[in-house]
Amino acid sequence: ELISDTGIDGASLTWRVYAYLKDDAFVRTYPRLVQATSSMSDTSRFSLAERIARVLLTYNAFRNDWVIAWLKGEDPKCEEKILTDPDYAWQKAMWQKIGQDLKLPLEHPARRLRQTPEAFRETSELHVLMPQNVAPFYLEFLAELSRVRDITIYVINPSEIYWFDLNRKTVIEEGSHPILSKWAAQRKALNQLLIDFTYAQNREDVSLEQVPFRKEEPFGKEPSNLEWLQHSIFKGNAKLFENFHEPRRVVDGSPVYDRSLEIHGAYSLKREIEAFVDYLYDIFQNDETLKASDVLVLTPALEKAAPLFESVFTNLPEKRKIAWRVVGRSETARNELVTTLFQLFETILGGFGVREVYALFSAVPVAARFRFTNETLDKMRNLFEEAGFHQSLNREELAQKSFYNGKRFTLEAALNRVMLRYVMREDFDDVVGDIRPEGRRIDKEPLAALYRAFEVLTDLFEVSTQKRTLSEWVTRFLQNAIANFMQGRSEDEIRVNEVADLIMKECEAGEAHNLAIDFSTFVAIFKNKFKAYTFGAKPVPSVTLTNLANMRGLPYRVIAVIGLNDGVFPRRTEAESFDLCLAAPKAGDRQRNADDKNVFFDVLTATRDHLYLSYTSRDMANGTRLQPSSLIRELLECLTNQNATTKDDWLIEHPIQAFSAANFYRGEAFEENDVDIRKISFDTELADDINVCQGKPAVFNIVEEAQSEEIALSDVLDFWDNPLKYFWKRRLGLNMARDDSSFTNDEPLILSxxxxxxxxxxxxxxxxxxxxxxxxxxxxxxxxxxxxxxxxxxxxxxxxxxxxxxxxxxxxxxxxxxxxx
Missing domain, CATH: 1.10.1490 (Dna Fragmentation Factor Alpha Subunit; Chain: A;)
Structure with missing residues (x-):
């Protein structure tokens, strides 16, 4: 409540900063702002406001002493290079304006707890499970609250011995365990921050203690490589790496595999998934206790991986089916209504080209609203071609363009031409079709529906031509489009309305300054809201694919991380050039790279039996070797530096295609000593097709005889017309966009x-x-x-x-x- 009373949150702060950036008197005072905002569109200005607001919120959380000093009209006690930074003056002035507008106190908000301590006094003890990264701003609240009630804070320490103890004496040297040093630095900084903050309180009623680790269970069998790795982290002792053994070694004349920790390279993300399926078959075959629900698949690029994952797992033969599910996808990837809204935005902003308009009318929600059947859409294509529609909605929309465009080529002119020909020519039925009901009424026919769609589209365009407040955009454009231009599933409408409600909550901040924004700025706001809007990811009773950060730390017997390419994870992000924290960084500052490494560290320590890592190791076009993520490189370095193994022992590379003969056993019979199980495919169908001996996976190679299926003539015609489109529709259940290759948005310049x-x-x-x-x-x-x-x-x-x-x-x-x- 104390934090929310200040009015400092991302949405409201963004609108205030946006108002300051539109204040010419304020901007002209600071040359850096003049330089940054000159010739800037409203959309770019709002984007800059969002970036500035994020940096200012960082100051409030991690440099609150700066903020308090600025509010008092003073300079903070910091390094001289910060005070002389060219971006310092305008940020200080902006915080002072924020303080004046919101009447912020000249002290930390937590001090208000001392004014009414009884309101927060409770007899029960407060238990706090500390997150992975917490800012000093929030620790002050806990410190003040602890004066009136008992608080116990729990912090995860991944090692029995860490870089410090409670007496602040170094226990082990920095870098003595490479995994802890490189991947758990963020957790170390948080623990140290809490300890330093606690000692700084100088209070007798504050104490620190380390909860004893439970007695470690003795290994019931020979420890796996993954167990040794986790044990070394627990003990904080990198010398335990010496106990690692080769993942494939020969014992008593027979090969023995340790598949607890593997790194795979493939030519593409799809090949990574195909190789992982073979990995699953092998560990399922060797451990009957494993179930599909024991498997978690993570990826840093869920939207890219999800369609490929669905493709591979959906097309597994019946005898080798594995239950699977994708969770945590962005709403934009699942919601047809949102996808169509994005199409509508692009059509309006792009000038109503015939390709874009036809694709918009072909979208499922629009076709459902106006009852456009496939036959109607095919006739519409012919109609647009015959009537000469190329681009622009009508004369009003055409007049806003700075370049010349013939008025005869607009959608309005084309529809008028169609209606005239409908009235005047009997033979126009060949183009439009039979649209004449009894009494020559056309209000419920395809041509009338097309006119209604045009009228609604015209209304939406007229709304988009004026600057409006955020609430007006939601009510007059968004809700109008959903109600009159589209018809989607009820659950899709619910999701859109939820995001609309989130936007409406920002309206108070925007309208407090009476700010009106243009259409392109509203589109950017709406898109950003939806891109950040995801379904909750939770465990399901099947193989689960989700984003790498969604289910971090949850224990699974098998965890796979696919798509670990260089630069993809950890993510490479450039900090804002005006972020003053860069000049004097402190331990515990938020850094995306450190956050990602901490996520991967959680994955490593949460895996129970099998950790599978993969990346795209070669370029599909020319076979050039590609670098894996820095995390894989660092892990390989740890695995090879202190034992007799080499990089080739840990890295398994797969051929470019699943049907490559190298994926299968050779010869008349299977000789286990002559092959590497980790590279072998379980696809018996492909083995038969390329005439090689499958051999090993007898458990899975029983395939039912294919049942005869009656093929309709329409299916034959669809396949003949477009084989690829037919495949995507029948095998994958995906409907490709209607063909618009015959359309051109360009008006004719010469006669053919x-x-x-x-x-x-x-x-x-x-x-x-x-x-x-x-x-x-x-x-x-x-x-x-x-x-x-x-x-x-x-x-x-x-x-x-x-x-x-x-x-x-x-x-x-x-x-x-x-x-x-």
Whole structure:
């Protein structure tokens, strides 16, 4: 409550910063702001406001002494290079404006607890499970709260012996255990911060103690490599790496495999997943107690990996099916309504090109709203081509463009042309189809539905042309689009409304400054909200794929991390150039790279039996070797430096294709000593196809005889029309976008030879039927044709055609008058 009373949160602070950036008087005072915001669009200005707000919130959490000094009109006690930084003055002034607007106290908000201690006094003890990273700002609240009630804080210490003890004496030297030094630095900084903060209180009622570790269970069998690695972390002793053994070694003449810790390289992310499936088959075969629910698959790029994961696991043969599920995906990847909203945004911002409009009308929610069937959409394609629609919605939208575009090529002009031809020409049914119900009413037919869609789209465009407050954008555009332009699943609408409610909560901050934003800025805000909006990830009774950070620390018997490519994880992010913390960093400062390493450390320590890591090791195009994540490189260094193993012992590389003969056993019979189980595929179907001996996985190679299936003629036609599209639809359940390759957003600049022939025929027939011995009578009709370029180009083309045809018609008339010779 004390924190929320200050009004300092990401959304409200962003709007305040945005208001300051639009205040010319404030911006002109600081050359750095003038330089950054000159010629900046509203969308870019709002994006800058978001970035500045994030940095200011960091100061409040990790440099609260700076903020308090600024609010008092003073400079903080910090290094001189911070005070002389060119970005220091405007950030100090901005915090002072924030303090004046919000009437912030000139002390830490936690001090207000001393004014009304009874309001927070409780008889029960407060237990706090400390997160992985906590800012000093929040520790002050706990310190003040501890004056009126007992608080016990629990902090995870991954090692029996760490870099410090409670007397602040170094127990082991920095770097003596490479895993702890490189991956658990963030946790070390948090523990040290808590200890230093506790000692700084100088209070007799504050104490620190280390909870004794439970007695370690003795190994019931020969420890695996993963167990030795985790045991070395627990003991804080890197010398235990000497107990590692080769992952594949020969004992009593037979190969013995330790598959508890493996690193795999493949040519693509899909091949990584295919290799992992074979890994699962092998450990399932050798451990009957393993279940699908014991397997967790993590990836730093869930949206990229999910479709490939679904493709591989969905197409496993019935006898080798593995239950699976993807959880924690972004809402934008699952919600058709949101996807269509994004299409609508891009169509409006992109100028209503015929490709974009047709794709928008083909989207499932729009087609459902206006009852566009597949047949109707096919007719719509022909209609757009025949009517000459290329780009722009109508004259009003066209007038906003700075470049010239013929008014005859807008959607409005095309629909008017269609309606006119519908009324005037009986043979236009070939294009539009049978749209004439009894009484010539067309309000419920495809053409009328297309007009209704056009009218709603026009209304939405008109709303988008003016600057509006955030609440107006939600009510007048977003809700209007959902209610009148789309029809989605109820659960999709619920998700959209939830995000709309989140945006509406920001409206108070925006409207307090009476701020109006343009359409592109609203689109950016809406997209950012939805990209951050995900389903909760929780364990499910199957093989689970989710984002690397979603289920960190949860114990699983088998954990796989796929897609560990260089630069992907840990993520490479550049800090803001105006972040003053960079000039004087402190232990415990938030760093994405350190956060990611801590996540991976959690994965390592949470794995019970098998840890599987993979990355794309070679370029698909030329076979060039690619670097893995720095985490894999550091792990390989640890595994090889202090024992007799080599990098090749730990790294298993797979061929470029699943059907490569190198994935299977060779020869008449299986000889276990001659193969490496870790590289072998269990795909018996592929083994049969390429005529190699499968041999080993007898448990899985029973395949039922395929049942005959009646194939409809429509399926044959769909396959013949587009085999790839048919495959995606039938095998993967994915509907590809409708073909728009025949569309072009560009208006014609010249007449094609076929168009010339059509116009020549029309002109010649008119001259010959009229009996006139002169020029074509109605050039305006010719210039109105959708195939004729606009302006002078069109006039020149029509004049050239008319002069040539007129001369030819005159010769024909002369010959006809003479009669046969």
């Amino acid at each position: 030879e076929l168009d010339k022939w059509k116009m020549n025929t029309d002109i010649f027939d008119e001259l010959m039927e009229s009996g006139q011995n002169g020029k074509a009578s109605d050039k305006s009709r010719l210039l109105a044709a959708s195939i004729v370029p606009s302006g002078k180009l069109g006039e020149k083309a029509v004049d050239d055609l008319c002069s040539k045809v007129e001369a030819f018609a005159a010769l024909c008339r002369t010959d006809l008058e003479k009669g046969p010779s």
